[in-house]
Every structure is written in structure tokens, then in C-alpha cells.
Amino acid sequence: MKHLFKYQLKQGVGAPPSPVVKAGDMVKRGQVIAEADLTKLCVPLHASVNGVVKEVTETHIIVEQSDDNKDFVKIDQSGSIADVVRNAGLIGLGGAGFPAYVKLKTQLKPGGFLIVNAAECEPVLEHNMDQIVNETEKMIGGLRLAMESTGADHGIIGIKLKHKEEIKLIIKYLKDNKITDIRVLPLRNIYPVGEERALIRDTINVLLPPGALPSEANSVVFNVETLCAIYDAVNEGKPLIDKHLTVAGRLNDLPEHTVKTLTVPIGYAIDDIVADFGGLKLPIGEIVLGGPYTGKRAVEGAAVEKTTGGILVTQEFKPVKGKLGLIQCACGASKTRMEEVAASMSAEVVGHQICKNAHEANGNYKCENPGHCPGQAEKVLELRKLGAEEVLISHCTDCSNTVMGSAPKLKMEVHHMTDHVLETMGMPVIREFDETQL
Numbered sequence: 153m154k155h156l157f158k159y160q161l162k163q164g165v166g167a168p169p170s171p172v173v174k175a176g177d178m179v180k181r182g183q184v185i186a187e188a189d190l191t192k193l194c195v196p197l198h199a200s201v202n203g204v205v206k207e208v209t210e211t212h213i214i215v216e217q218s219d220d221n222k223d224f225v226k227i228d229q230s231g232s233i234a235d236v237v238r239n240a241g242l243i244g245l246g247g248a249g250f251p252a253y254v255k256l257k258t259q260l261k262p263g264g265f266l267i268v269n270a271a272e273c274e275p276v277l278e279h280n281m282d283q284i285v286n287e288t289e290k291m292i293g294g295l296r297l298a299m300e301s302t303g304a305d306h307g308i309i310g311i312k313l314k315h316k317e318e319i320k321l322i323i324k325y326l327k328d329n330k331i332t333d334i335r336v337l338p339l340r341n342i343y344p345v346g347e348e349r350a351l352i353r354d355t356i357n358v359l360l361p362p363g364a365l366p367s368e369a370n371s372v373v374f375n376v377e378t379l380c381a382i383y384d385a386v387n388e389g390k391p392l393i394d395k396h397l398t399v400a401g402r403l404n405d406l407p408e409h410t411v412k413t414l415t416v417p418i419g420y421a422i423d424d425i426v427a428d429f430g431g432l433k434l435p436i437g438e439i440v441l442g443g444p445y446t447g448k449r450a451v452e453g454a455a456v457e458k459t460t461g462g463i464l465v466t467q468e469f470k471p472v473k474g475k476l477g478l479i480q481c482a483c484g485a486s487k488t489r490m491e492e493v494a495a496s497m498s499a500e501v502v503g504h505q506i507c508k509n510a511h512e513a514n515g516n517y518k519c520e521n522p523g524h525c526p527g528q529a530e531k532v533l534e535l536r537k538l539g540a541e542e543v544l545i546s547h548c549t550d551c552s553n554t555v556m557g558s559a560p561k562l563k564m565e566v567h568h569m570t571d572h573v574l575e576t577m578g579m580p581v582i583r584e585f586d587e588t589q590l
């Protein structure tokens with residue numbers, strides 16, 4: 153069967169690249185199909201399959217796959233590590249998708265840190281741990297390249313304490329290879345310990361203000377998958393054409409409560425992945441692209457992008473009985489996403505509040521001190537005054553705990569944005585703080 157691959161031009165932070173192909177062109181896996189504007193924050197886009205261009209628009213390019221050959225056209229590997237990584241079209245693969253070459257151009261002062269975000273903070277997702285286990289050498293190799301490029305003297309791998317086997321494995325690798333300038337630092341099992349500033353705080357003990365860059369703490373942060381892709385680009389000339397991700401939830405060929413990690417070419421249709429797993433196990437609630445906290449609902453025709461980390465098919469939404477108030481977290485779902493889920497719960501929304509730790513910075517909300525609750529009673533009371541009988545929250549684990557300290561006393565039932573995903577997976581919902589549950 154011939155699959156159609158859809159490549160969004162705008163992926164991650166920065167300007168979109170400009171198409172350099174037209175309908176009818178034959179393209180090879182790894183070939184540039186949209187060129188970066190080198191005067192802007194911008195990276196190129198590559199075809200992830202051999203095939204024929206079917207459509208070029210202002211927003212996307214569609215290629216019909218002709219075969220499933222895994223060879224690829226190599227990128228230009230001359231120039232600095234940052235130049236090669238830019239040629240590879242690499243953006244941060246774990247979050248907002250900031251171009252990796254910019255971070256690699258950072259020149260740290262003596263004593264600087266290259267911090268690996270191995271927190272895999274979102275519940276359910278497992279593909280980062282999978283790469284740590286199966287591609288340890290690649291991750292450390294990518295870390296070494298990033299340290300070389302930025303002049304970092306120290307490498308720190310921040311990973312949640314619950315990942316005991318992965319921690320042991322990395323420590324053994326470092327020991328066996330006599331590596332002494334890289335160490336593992338276990339993190340608490342809470343959300344959002346993988347938020348960039350939380351990670352910096354919990355690894356090198358510097359709390360940056362909202363909106364500050366890691367370089368202000370003489371550090372640079374990359375996630376596991378991005379480091380592996382840096383390694384592939386520099387050592388193998390591989391552009392960013394494949395994506396690691398986690399598939400979970402209500403799919404016919406996926407046993408209940410299990411997850412599957414896999415690698416697919418970027419641009420692969422979400423519908424095709426669903427079909428590969430035997431189709432949807434109806435009834436479902438939604439398909440979440442990403443993790444339960446920050447993921448988005450898949451729209452019709454959606455395809456895997458450079459930052460897609462999860463494909464989570466959820467159970468149906470449970471309707472709420474009373475009027476609903478929303479409290480938004482800087483590290484969780486946006487207001488629009490909360491309203492979308494509230495609508496799916498057939499809720500009448502009567503109020504919206506934002507955690508008082510959340511501050512607007514560069515157009516986004518950023519938490520003053522991620523995961524450290526400033527108290528939520530005031531916000532809950534505000535919603536109560538607006539007529540809310542139930543509350544939907546997107547809070548970190550610590551703040552969910554404090555909502556539970558006030559809302560039930562006001563006889564308000566608490567719902568969390570992640571409930572329908574975690575219940576699908578048979579996991580405990582986020583309410584009372586429990587570091588063992590994430």
C-alpha cells in the first residue's frame with residue numbers, strides 16, 4: 153500500500169523553511185524538500201521516504217511513498233557541529249522544538265554544564281527510556297559532541313529516581329568507559345521536574361527567573377532523543393527524518409494498559425499508525441498527540457511531526473454533573489486545550505483561573521518555581537464565587553495535592569486534565585501527592 157507522508161513546513165520554533173520541490177518531482181529519503189533561510193532562525197526540512205511529491209502548499213508538502221527503502225541522502229557534514237546539526241534540520245525533539253544548532257553555538261564559561269533532560273516527565277511516555285537502554289552509546293556520544301560544541305566542562309544526566317535500571321545502566325556505561333566528566337543525577341518522581349528551569353534547579357541548584365535562558369546559569373539543556381539525533385547527524389550524516397515515539401491506549405492490537413515504543417518516518421499519518429495497530433478500539437474519547445499534560449488532540453489528517461512524542465488513544469470522557477471552573481498551570485495544558493476537554497466532558501465552564509506561580513514571559517506562561525506549590529485555596533475559592541461546583545485542573549503534582557486540600561472541603565469535585573489518559577492506562581490519577589505514581 154502506498155502511504156502519503158505529510159510534512160508541515162512550520163515545525164517548532166522559528167521561521168518555516170521554503171519549499172524547493174513541486175508536484176510531480178521524485179524525491180529521495182533524506183533529500184531537502186524545503187530550504188532554510190540562513191538569515192533567520194530556521195532549519196531545512198527533508199523527505200523521510202522515497203517517493204513522488206503530490207502537493208505543495210503554503211503550509212505543507214505531501215509525498216506519496218514509492219518504497220520503504222531505509223537508505224538516505226546524507227547531509228553536508230563539513231563545518232562545525234552546529235552547522236552540521238542545522239543542515240540536519242534538527243530541532244529539540246522533546247518540547248517546543250527550538251532549533252538545536254542555536255543551543256550548540258552557545259559558548260559556556262569555564263565550569264559550564266551540559267544537562268541531559270532524561271526526566272521523560274509526562275506520564276505514559278517511555279520512548280526516551282527505550283533509547284537510553286538501546287542507544288546508550290549514541291546518547292553519550294551526542295552528549296560528548298554537545299559538550300565539545302558549547303565548551304561544557306561537565307555533563308549531567310538528570311533522570312527520575314524511579315528509573316533504577318536505566319540509572320544503573322548509564323552508570324555502568326560511564327564506569328566501563330572510564331568517563332569521569334559526565335555523571336548521573338537522580339531527580340524526584342514529580343511533574344514537572346523535566347521543565348527546563350526545574351531541571352536546572354534540581355541538577356545545578358540555580359533557580360532561573362521565568363523567561364531566562366539556561367545559558368544564564370552557564371548551562372545548555374538537550375533531551376535524550378535530540379542528543380541521539382545530533383550523534384546521527386555528525387557521525388552518519390543523517391538528517392532528521394525518523395521519530396521515536398510512544399503509542400498507547402485503545403487500539404485493537406495493543407494489549408490493555410501496555411505501551412509500545414517505535415520509530416517511524418516523520419510525516420507518517422496518524423491514521424496509518426492507528427491502522428498498523430489494528431484500528432481504534434471503540435468507543436474512544438480522543439487521540440492525544442504528545443503526553444497527557446501538554447499533548448494536543450489530533451486533528452483530521454494529522455501526521456507525525458519532529459516534536460511528536462506520543463500517540464495516546466483514550467477512553468471516553470466522563471461527563472461532569474455541575475458547573476465547572478478551570479485552573480491553568482504554566483507547565484500544563486493551555487486554556488484552549490482545557491476548554492476543549494471541558495467541552496468533551498459536556499461541561500458548562502463558569503470561570504478560569506491561572507496558578508499564581510504562573511507569569512507571562514515571551515508570550516507564554518512560565519512557572520516561578522516549577523512544581524513548588526504557592527497554595528491553591530484562593531483560586532478554588534474564586535471559582536466557587538463564580539458558581540463553579542466542580543473544578544478541572546492541569547496542575548503539577550504538588551499543586552494538585554493542595555487543590556485537594558481545599559476543593560473537597562467546599563464540596564467541589566476535582567478533575568485533572570490527565571484523568572482520561574491515566575484511567576485508560578490503568579494508572580492512578582493525579583490527586584493526592586504520591587511520588588511513586590508517576
Ligand code: SF4
Pocket residue numbers: 344480481482483484507508509510518519520521522523524525526546547548550551
Ligand atoms: S506551581 Fe503552579 S504554575 Fe507552577 S508547576 Fe505547579 S501548578 Fe504549575
